[in-house]
Amino acid sequence: MAEKQRNLIYLNLMFNDIGPDGGELIAKALHKNRTLKHLRMTGNKIENKGGMFFAAMLQINSSLEKLDLGDCDLGMQSVIAFATVLTQNQTIKGLNLNRPILYGEQEESTVHLSHMLKENQCLIELHICKHDIKNCGMKQLCDALYLNRSLQYLDVSCNKITQDGMKYLADVLKSNTTLEVIDLSFNRMENAGANYLSDALASHNRTLKALSVVSNNIEGKGLVALSQSMETNPTLSHIYIWGNKFDGATCVAYSDLIHTGRLKPDNTDVEPFVVDGHVYLAEVSNGLKRHYYWTPGYGEACSPSSNAGFSLAPVSWSRIQPAVSCCSDSLHNVLSAWMNTSFPISILHVSGSLELSLPNTHVGKTQSLLQYSSVFTIAYILSCNHSYLLRFLVSRTRL
DSSP: OOOOOBOOOEEEOOSSOOOHHHHHHHHHHTTTOSSOOEEEOTTOOOHHHHHHHHHHHTTTOSSOOEEEOTTSOOBHHHHHHHHHHTTTOSSOOEEEOOSOBOOSSSOHHHHHHHHHHHHOSSOOEEEOTTSOOOHHHHHHHHHHHTTOSSOOEEEOOSSOOBHHHHHHHHHHHTTOSSOOEEEOTTSBOHHHHHHHHHHHHHHTOOOOOEEEOOSSOOOHHHHHHHHHHHHHOSSOOEEEOTTSOOOHHHHHHHHHHHHTTSSOGGGBSEEEEEETTEEEEEEOSOOSSTTTTOOOSSSOSOOTTTTHHHHHSSSOGGGSOOOEEEOTTTHHHHHHHHHTOSSOOOEEEEOSOOEEEOOOGGGTSOOOOTTSOHHHHHHHHHHOOSOBOOOOEEEOOOO
C-alpha cells in the first residue's frame, strides 16, 4: 500500500504537564516547520522561560497562524516580548495570552500590547483575559483600536474595567469598522457602562456581531438599554447577559426579542419561561467560548452556539475539520484507524499525559524514539520540513 502523505496543521497539547524545557523543545522545532498552522499549549506551565522561546520563534516561523499560550504562567518579560515581535510578524492572526503571572500596578503588558495593535495590521483575534486591565489600560487599548484595521475579536474578560473604561470603548465603536466580537465578561461596567455601549450600538456601530457582558453588575435599566439597541441595530446578532441583576423589565425585554425572532435562541445564554403569568429568564449553555477548554472523547469539539466567538471569527479552532481527539484510553485505536484510512487527517488532540514513538519510515528503516519523552517526539515531528507519514506507537507513561 502506498504511503499516505499528511501535513499536521493543528496540534492540541493542552494540559500535558509540559514545562519550560519542553516548551523550549517545541518552540525550537517550529523554527523549521512550514506546515503547522494552529498550536494550542493551553495549561502547560512553560513559564517565562518557555514563553521567551516561543516569542523568539515568531521572529523566524512564517507559517503559524494561531498560537494559544493561555494559562501557561507566562511572565511580564515574555508578554512584552510577544508584543514586540508582533509589531513585525505578518503571519500570526490569533493569539491567546490569558492569565499571565504579572507583578506591579503600572499595566506594562497592556501598554506594550496597545503599541503592538497600532503597528500590527494582521492580527484578527486577541485574548488578554486576566491581565489586571483597569480603566487606564483600557484607554490605551482603545487609543490603539482607532488606528488598528484588522482586529475582529477582542477578549478582555476577567479584568477590572469599570464604566469609565466602557466609555472609551463606546467611543471607539462609533467609528471602528472591524471589531465583530467583544468579550467583556466578568468586569464591572454597571448600568452606566451598559448605557454607553447601547448608545454606540444603537446609533453608530453597524459592525459588531457578538457582545458578552456576563457578570458585569448590570441592573435592569442597563440590560433593557442593551436590548433596545438590538431593535435598531440590524448587525448585532449575539448577546450574552447571564450573571447580572435581572428584573421584570429585563425578562420581558429579552423574551420579546426571542419571540419576535430578532434574537435567535442559540445566540444568547438566556431562555424565557413563564410562571404564574410572570416572565423569567433561565441560563442556557451558549456563549462566546463556553466550552473552549473542553475536548470531548468523540464527536465535535464544540458547537457554534456554545462557542459563538470562534464560529464568527475567521481564525478559529472549530473551522478546521475533522479533528482527531486522543486520550490515554482511545489513542491507540484512533491512530490505528488513521493508518488504515485514505482520509488525510491533519488535526491531532493530545489531551492526556502520554509518550509517543515514531517509526522513521522516511529514511527507509524504523528508528524507535520510544526512549525519549513525548515532548521530544512531537518536537521531532514538527521540525521535519517535508511531507511526512506520521505513524505513532503508544506507551502509556507520564511526560
